[in-house]
Amino acid sequence: WYQRRVREAVVSTQSTGSMIRFVLLATILLFPTALCKQCTLLVVAELNRDNTGPPYSFLATVTDVKEDATLIDVMDFAERQGFTYGASWHSRWGAYIFKVNGVYADHEKRQFWNIMVGLPGEVMKSSPLGASSYKPRDGERVLFRLKTWGDGNDHY
Secondary structure (H helix, E strand, O other), X not given: OHHHHHHHHHHHHHHHOOHHHHHHXXXXXXXXXXXXXXXXXXXXXXXXXXXXXXXXXXXXXXXXXXXXXXXXXXXXXXXXXXXXXXXXXXXXXXXXXXXXXXXXXOHHHOEEEEEEEEOOOOOOEEOOOOOOOOOOOOOEEEEEEEEEOOXXXXXX
16 A cells, blocks of 8 residues: 555656645655545434344445544534434543434433444444444444343343
8 A cells, every 4th residue: 555655656746747746645645644434324223123234214424534533533424414412421431322313322221322333244243442432444334223231131
C-alpha cells in the first residue's frame, strides 16, 4: 500500500508537475487518520429477536468516517441519516447505550442494547468493547439488538 502511494505521488509529479497533487498524496501518506472508512448501522428494536438478518427497523450506511473513528463517532455521523441514540457516560467504562432510535432499554425489565459486529459474510458477534472504545473495521456492519439479561436465556 505504502509503495503504491509513493509511486502514485512520484508519477503524478513527473507527469503533471502539479505540486498540489503531490501535497495531497503526501498528506495521505503522512497522516493515516485522514483515510476514511465505511460502516453500516443496523437496528433490530424487537425484544429478544435472535436473528441478525433482516428485516431491520433501521439501516444506514455511513461513509467517509476517519479510519480511527470509534463506534460513537460513527453513530454521531449516522445522526445525519436519522439515526438517534441516548448514552450515559461513565469515567471508567465509557458510554452505555440506553436508547436507539427512540426505543429505550428498560433497566427495570433487565433490557440492554446488544452491539454485534461483523464484516459481510462473517457471523456477527457481540462487540468485544463498548461503543466509545470499539473502532469498527472498514466495511463492517454494526447491529444494535434489544435484549434481556439475567433470565437464564441470554444469547449474545
